[in-house]
Amino acid sequence: MVEFxxxxxxxxxxxxxxxxxxxxxxxxxxxxxxxxxxILENMDSSLAFRSSCREAVCGSCAMHINGVYRLACKTQxxxxxxxxxxxxxxxxxxxxxxxxDLNPFFDRFREIKPxxxxxxxxxxxxxxxxxxxxxxxxxxxDCILCGACYGSCPVCAQDPKYLGPHALxxxxxxxxxxxxxxxxxxxxxxxxxxxxxxxxxxxxxREVCPKDLDPTKAIAKLKWKSVFKKF
Amino acid sequence: MxxxxxxxxxxxxxxxxxxxxxxxxxxxxxxxxGVILTIxxxxxxxxxxxxxxxxxxxxxxxxxxxxxxxHFLEIFLMICIGFHLLNGLRITIADFFLATKEHKAIxxxxxxxxxxxxxxxxxxxxxxxxxx
Amino acid sequence: xxxxxxxxxxxxxxxxxxxxxxxAFFLIVHINVLxxxxxFFIDFNMVTQRLEGSFLWAIFYIIFIPVVLFxxxxxxxxxxxxxxxxxxxxxxxxxxxxxxGIVGTFYGIxxxxxxx
Ligand code: FES
Numbered sequence: 001m002v003e004f005x006x007x008x009x010x011x012x013x014x015x016x017x018x019x020x021x022x023x024x025x026x027x028x029x030x031x032x033x034x035x036x037x038x039i040l041e042n043m044d045s046s047l048a049f050r051s052s053c054r055e056a057v058c059g060s061c062a063m064h065i066n067g068v069y070r071l072a073c074k075t076q077x078x079x080x081x082x083x084x085x086x087x088x089x090x091x092x093x094x095x096x097x098x099x100x101d102l103n104p105f106f107d108r109f110r111e112i113k114p115x116x117x118x119x120x121x122x123x124x125x126x127x128x129x130x131x132x133x134x135x136x137x138x139x140x141x142d143c144i145l146c147g148a149c150y151g152s153c154p155v156c157a158q159d160p161k162y163l164g165p166h167a168l169x170x171x172x173x174x175x176x177x178x179x180x181x182x183x184x185x186x187x188x189x190x191x192x193x194x195x196x197x198x199x200x201x202x203x204x205x206r207e208v209c210p211k212d213l214d215p216t217k218a219i220a221k222l223k224w225k226s227v228f229k230k231f
Numbered sequence: 232m233x234x235x236x237x238x239x240x241x242x243x244x245x246x247x248x249x250x251x252x253x254x255x256x257x258x259x260x261x262x263x264x265g266v267i268l269t270i271x272x273x274x275x276x277x278x279x280x281x282x283x284x285x286x287x288x289x290x291x292x293x294x295x296x297x298x299x300x301x302h303f304l305e306i307f308l309m310i311c312i313g314f315h316l317l318n319g320l321r322i323t324i325a326d327f328f329l330a331t332k333e334h335k336a337i338x339x340x341x342x343x344x345x346x347x348x349x350x351x352x353x354x355x356x357x358x359x360x361x362x363x
Numbered sequence: 364x365x366x367x368x369x370x371x372x373x374x375x376x377x378x379x380x381x382x383x384x385x386x387a388f389f390l391i392v393h394i395n396v397l398x399x400x401x402x403f404f405i406d407f408n409m410v411t412q413r414l415e416g417s418f419l420w421a422i423f424y425i426i427f428i429p430v431v432l433f434x435x436x437x438x439x440x441x442x443x444x445x446x447x448x449x450x451x452x453x454x455x456x457x458x459x460x461x462x463x464g465i466v467g468t469f470y471g472i473x474x475x476x477x478x479x
Contacts, residue, residue: 009233011232011233017233064249067249067250067251087249090235090249092234093232093233093234094232094233094234095232101232152249152250154242154246154250154255154258155445157237157242157245157246158237158242158445158446158447159445159447161447191373193444194447197373197375197376198444198445200258200261200322200441201254201258201322201325201326202254202255202257202258203252203253203254203325203331203334204250204252204254204255206331207250207252207254214331214332216325216331216334217329217331217332220325220326220327220329220331221329223326223373223376224326224327224329226373227373227374227376227377239446262442265435265438265439265442266439266442268435269435269436269438269439272431272432272435273463273467276428276467276470276471276474279471279474279475280470280471280473280474282407282410282474282477282478283473283474283476283477285477286407286408286477289406289407289477290406290407293404293405293406293407297404297405305398309394312390312394316386316387316390319383319387320383320384320387323380323383323384326380327380351399355399
């Protein structure tokens with residue numbers, strides 16, 4: 001028997017959120033996401049949450065589970081102690097239950113221009129990149145934009161304009177890319193007031209990242225670059 | 232849509248409630264000790280500056296600030312300094328040498344140094360507390 | 364991304380780290396000599412005995428006091444900035460902190476002179 005204590009908030013019914021308990025028998029290897037589906041299908045059809053791929057690829061199902069931000073589809077019920085408390089991501093407006101409004105999150109992401117800006121004259125066919133140059137960005141590629149780092153970063157709570165670990169990681173991904181032509185502008189942009197220097201090296205983002213990325217390191221690297229202007 | 236209101240102080244408790252890990256712990260204490268130390272710094276300068284009005288004035292001020300209670304608070308001050316110094320170095324190492332992977336190991340090394348520092352501190356300050 | 368950005372806040376972060384490393388050294392010396400003395404009671408004589416007549420100590424404090432004030436007040440500034448104050452409030456706090464720092468530096472160095 002396992003007990004889920006789920007954060008419930010319906011904007012049409014309640015003013016303040018509440019926690020509702022649900023008990024059921026899990027099978028071996030059941031994930032939190034499967035548990036949520038079990039509740040949705042058999043116990044309470046009003047429960048709202050996001051999910052899509054069920055295999056830690058799409059980044060829809062990040063939530064706060066027993067004290068840590070994780071992907072519901074990547075976490076097994078077995079490894080957690082019952083009761084399992086589930087909350088939505090922090091620092092984002094809550095639409096219903098576990099569904100948050102991700103607009104602030106993606107607005108910050110768009111600000112850093114998360115796409116390749118070519119150098120003066122782009123090549124005729126495709127961009128060529130040496131193996132060594134490609135290896136330089138290996139560490140920053142796997143982000144699935146789940147929002148776990150954004151929820152865990154205390155700075156994002158106070159400053160909604162703070163770019164956030166996800167955007168800064170992506171910024172470094174393009175700064176380190178040998179094909180990108182806007183390196184200087186990118187570093188100048190993240191050096192703004194709500195940029196890298198709001199980061200207090202709290203390490204939460206790297207602790208929670210379900211893809212084992214290291215935004216803290218990315219931000220430290222950007223800080224270094226912005227001080228010594230070595231691009 | 233619902234968004235929790237941010238209390239200026241409550242905010243820190245909220246973050247601690249949701250992220251109970253080494254990083255958040257150090258960050259909270261780093262802030263707290265930083266503010267305490269800055270306030271202490273100005274108090275310290277003011278007390279020492281009484282020497283400008285001669286040795287008697289300085290000595291009478293130092294009598295005021297050297298009581299069992301203040302000696303006890305001094306132990307607390309040393310905790311603040313030790314923590315802030317060691318954690319500051321830890322953050323600096325992470326920032327400068329990109330040693331983010333090792334931050335937990337550095338935390339425990341710093342903890343061991345802190346324990347040694349506290350042994351020295353207590354051996355000096357505890358006798359002072361009880362010397363009155 | 365096209366708006367003009369300055370790199371000035373970068374130096375705030377960097378100097379904070381550098382002053383922090385310096386302070387680690389300064390504080391250990393300062394505390395060791397003056398707060399960890401074997402004597403139970405610190406008084407005027409004890410302090411003068413330890414600092415008197417040394418040119419090195421004068422230089423030590425002339426560097427130490429501005430560095431520690433900068434580190435402390437810059438730290439407070441970082442804390443204030445986190446709360447996203449308005450432009451006007453930012454300016455007021457900045458001016459206030461600079462005044463505190465400069466006055467504190469001169470007064471602090473002055474306060475050391477009787478002991479040297
Ligand atoms: S459902 Fe796609 S990441 Fe969990």
